[in-house]
Amino acid sequence: MKAGPDATPFVRLFGRYLREQGLPVTHQREAVAEVVFGSGEHLSVDEIERVLRSGGHRIGKATIYRALDLLVDSKLVAELDFGEGFKRYEHRLSAEPIHEHLICLNCGTVIEFQSAEVHRIEASVSAQHGFRPTRHKLEIYGLCRDCIAAGVEVTSHGLTCPIETV
Amino acid sequence: MKAGPDATPFVRLFGRYLREQGLPVTHQREAVAEVVFGSGEHLSVDEIERVLRSGGHRIGKATIYRALDLLVDSKLVAELDFGEGFKRYEHRLSAEPIHEHLICLNCGTVIEFQSAEVHRIEASVSAQHGFRPTRHKLEIYGLCRDCIAAGVEVTSHGLTCPIETV
DNA sequence: GTCCATGCAAACCTTTTGCACTATA
């Protein structure tokens, strides 16, 4: 696990959110928050559980899921889905609050980037359709630099000749 | 189920793909392909099963999943994930082969759109990171025109005051 | 006749829920 920013101020912020909602601030909730805020990664529930266990905590998965729901409600944490069959979570308190992802189909590495253009597209397309946008997700799938250098190829087995449309 | 384009030519195309791969062309595979090609919707496995049953077919879910794997391998069908907890499938043989989605958080309606800009972003960002892109996904979440007109609001319960970062 | 597909059920995996017990406030 990579060293992250000091998580304590963010954990306090989460505590404040809980109090605002009239909910108890428990050790388990603080521990889950600390792991998520203390990591720069996109963490899965399994990874969060592993970090907690290695830190001496013994917190049930159900409690982790319930704490994550609250963190997402508080808007301090974002839920991500890269199509792996499970969700990942990341804190939203970094300098770049909204970002897009390049995802390597071979090694799973995720590279983050920002794009003002995407926001422009969001605004103009939404206007065209009478849509009121709240958030978006842009993911580009392919091969990362390292996998290209290692000679990895994305295997393709599609039809061998061009598609005749009707 | 909305009336779609004549699916037969596409089913034949799929049959050709199967023969190219040395795989049997079975009635079940053709039936699944016909449902997917015959619909303009993004179909879930349950919906596909329902259409098959109402058409007199009795095909097991496992077979549907296996047929869909082949359709995706053939590149004739795309797998979609709108974060609903299950996958959806759509044919890739329409006039607009690549498209993005506006997704209503209230009613689930999906509006499709195209954007040449997204392709430019894909190319330029990939170049910046030494990444070789194969595909992308842009999804904009929010409220559709009808839900706005119906007075629906996206409920937000985040922190009530601005986030103090450290 | 040889493979491979099918159907069914069981297994799997992530996530949710029920309930007795415990901690917060």
Next chain:
DNA sequence: TATAGTGCAAAAGGTTTGCATGGAC
């Protein structure tokens, strides 16, 4: 002390797999 949270295990929901049977070629 009242209310809500926790842990465990069971349930749920979508998807995958094992295996005996049946169909494609």
